[in-house]
Amino acid sequence: MQPWALVSPASRGIGLHLARHLLQNTKLPIVTTARKDLDQAKESILDGLHHVDQSRLNVLKLDVLDAASACSDLFPKKDNYLHLSYAIPGILFPEKSPQQIDHDDALLTFRTNTLGPMLMLKHFGPFLPRKSTQLSQDASLPKTAVWATMSARVGSITDNQLGGWYSYRASKAAVNQVTKTFDNHLRTASGEKAIAISLHPGTVKTSFSKEFWGGVKEGKLFSPEFSAEKLYEVVVGRTLEDRGKCWDWKGDEVPP
Template identity: 65%
Template sequence: MRPWSLVSPASRGIGFAIARHLLRTTTAPLVATARMDLDKTKEELVAGLNGVDEERLTVLKVDVLDESTISAAAAHCTSHFPPTASPAHHLHLAFIIPGLLFPEKSPAQIDADDALLTFRTNTLGPMLMLKHFAPFLPRKSTPIDNSDADVLKGLPAIPTAAFMSARVGSITDNRLGGWYSYRASKAGLNQVVRTFDNHLRTASGEKAVAVGLHPGTVKTGLSRDFWGSTKKEKLFDRDWVAERLVEVVKGVRVEGRGKCWDWEGKEIPP
């Protein structure tokens, strides 16, 4: 068994923090993606991580608005992590987390172009990523030996594809309104996660699962406009959130598949 991990995108924000956390706490190869400045991204990801083998990290170009870049990245991974090798390579942990927010406060603020870009980034982007990277997840016939603690160090027991959702994507939890395109795109993503996990139930059985994640309000560029209106204790550091999300994924297991989980490990209703 030769597991590897994926974080897309990883050039900034939560993805950057998750990639650095995985470099520190796991031993498996890591593929990170960025839309540009690949060399700079790699340099920043490994900066200050003493003792980390930089050869474990590959940074590939991916723009979820351009399917050709996703296809090219997947082709690169096929050549470097062939799933037909013996022992087989397989994608063991994936964080697919592109995000864009236009916070419309009223219907009058809805802009068609902005809304379309939101859906292309938050919903269609992850769909295209799973289209090209789902084949790397284990199938029912994939032999997985969970007895090698060194190989699985820091990774979940069950190969997992995690997608960045949001609490505001919950229709049940929607009591405030607003944020039309963002809410709808994340609700759509939750449906994508559930549908993809149903596919994995058939294709992979209990050897791979998909989940959605809610990180809370994190001090990143995406939430910058809301830092001042967020209680200090509810505005999280990205490194802390990265650690929490990895721990949540490790704790979900088969019983929590296809659902959305927050940073505390609590289920968010659809």
């Protein structure tokens, strides 16, 4: 059985650099997604990577039904399985008080941060290995297939000491619940062959967090390249005991 990887979306920021990191540090065929300008997204991911097999990269339009259908053609399930997946959509409206909560913004936050990954696991989850799948043994890959969804430390109810960011906090807390629930499903469907986890990348220097760079402590504002490297290391280092939990960029557990 041949493994492959998924990074969605990957047109910029962490996703783009995760795709680049996987191209440089694994032998996997990689599926990435972008909402538009697919050729530009592919060019950005491959920029300067002359030493890698560029045919390993597939850039698909960010529509889960169409993308999953395309993956069925690219990677027939009888011969292939999804070993490494990063479901990382994200949007933030930083409400500082309840009066700043906007219905449409909050709805978009949940649609993007929570419902987006839920639909991804619905349509791409069937590509993960089953109990009978023979996993690839490769030191550059986690020992078990991993479905990783982007969360955030502010999604931790235990760790919430500051308040604010109502819709974002709630959407990320929901992501952690989705992760745990999907991992329970994988225990039955995949046994010890696949796990689900959530990830906290820290504060990364992308357009997503630009408004907050000034308030970040020295040494705690990470480049997208550094973040991608760390999130790759965290996923590769997970074991069966780590399943269903949220892990930060250092490999430390974020409490629920």
